Amino acid sequence: MFVLGIFFVLVTTTTACWTRTGLSPWRLSRFKYLVTFGDSYTDESRLEYFIKHGGVGPPPGTILAESALIRPWARYVAQYADSLSLHNYAVAGAVCSNEITPRHFTTIASDFPSVLEYEIPAWLAEHSLSPSGNGRRSHDLGTNTVFAILIGTNDLGNAAFLTDSQVSGRLLHHYTECVYRAFDAIYAAGGRNFVLMNTVPLHLAPQYAADGTPATRYYPDKPSNLTQVAARIQRDTASVNEIFRYKTPYELLIGQRYPGSDFALFDTWRxxxxxxxxxxxxxxxxxxxxxxxxxxxxxxxxxxxxHRHNNTSPDSFMWWDELHPSEQVHRVLAGEIVNVLDGSSEYATYWSSR
Structure with missing residues (x-):
């Protein structure tokens, strides 16, 4: 009976959701602002600011420098779609919440700033500035602003769930719920267009791969059983991605958690x-x-x-280091996110509660 009830609700809401083959309001020309949250896969120089200022983050309205190392996907999206203005709050080393998987960073004498406790409040603080500040209040959050979250690399890795280092009693579903809590805060402020990027296949990264490297600078106490490490992180990342796959349409269409909003679930893993x-x-x-x-x-x-090849051929590599993708992968990812915003990505599934 429960299954039939769920089926009935989904059938009666088919006009409110679609996949790639259906009618979609996602059009690149519609968006003027891209607001991003995440970790080192997205950060440009925000962690660097914390390091240079004794663990204190940038005041609201601060214009941060672009990355001098690897230009991340978010900056490439703004480059490829020159009508988009990027506002990037990602912090290298971040997790979704320090109440679930806190990771201490000695250099700033604190935990890495997290999405829920730092990045979202940092965006809210800037958004609340008067138009005489940086004009953030002029954003029409419901129509021309899109919000993207890519998080999970640190949450599910060593010093977190992989090594059972999370806060006692915290489970994988606490991590996934944290991501939706971040969207809750954005929604409460007026955001209505969301891109949820699921977790990357970390078991393919050299740091965690079964045929990968032993101890690394990011994982100095790595155990010798590489196969066990790869299997564990593959299981956990696949599990949370399945939660995202089913929880997103449930929260929109059945739970009515985000009425009047549009979600694109992007399959970063695939x-x-x-x-x-x-x-x-x-x-x-x-x-x-x-x-x-x-x-x-x-x-x-x-x-x-x-650098391999004296850094003359960085685009030959999928990985820049043991854990992070190369700049060429960032370019590929950016191209697909542009397609997401235009409603045409083969890696995205689109859902709406409008």
Missing amino acids: MFTDIYTNPHLYLNGTEELTVDDWSHHCSVAGTDCV
């Missing part, structure tokens, strides 16, 4: 897997293409760093 499986379709360096090695090698202590 896109990264496609790159890993068919690198010749995505990587374009001049040296042999590789998805198992990485470009920037450092010792476990984080010293003695060298």
Whole structure:
């Protein structure tokens, strides 16, 4: 009876949801502002600001520098869609909530700033500025602003769920619920257009892969059983992605958690897997293409760093270092996010409660 009830509700709400083949309000020309939250996969220089200012974050309205190392996907989206203005609140090292998987960063004598406790409030503080500040209040959050969250690499990795280092009693569903709580706060402020990017296949990253590297600067106490590490993180990332897959339409269409809003669920996992499986379709360096090695090698202590091929062919690699994607992968991801915003990405499923 319960299953039939769910089926009935979904059938009666089919006019409020669609997939790639249906009518969609997602049009790139509609958006003027892209607001992003996340970790090192998205950060440009916000953590660097914390480091340079004794653990204190930038005041509201501060214009931060672009990344001097790897230009992330979010900046490329703004470049590819020049009508978009990027407002990036991601912090390298971040988790969704420090009440679930806190990770201490000695350099700033504090936990890494998280999405829920820092990034969302930082955006709210800037949004509340008067128009005489940086004009954030002029954003029409319901129509021309889109919000994207890519988080999970640190939450599910070592020093967190992978090594059972989360706060006692916290489970994977607490992490996924945290992501929706972030959307709750944005929704309460007026946001109505959301891109939820699911977790990457971390078991393919050299830091966690079964045929990957031993201890790294990010995982200095890595155990010797690499297969066990890969299997555990593959299980956890796949599990939370399944939660995102089913919970997103449930919250919109049945739970009515975000009435009048549009969600795009982006399959980051599948896109990264496609790159890993068919690198010749995505990587374009001049040296042999590789998805198992990485470009920037450092010792476990984080010293003695060298680049493969003297950094003459970084686009030959899927990975910049043991954990982070290369800039070429960021470009590929950015291209697909542009397609998401235009309603045409093969990696996205679109849902609406309008």
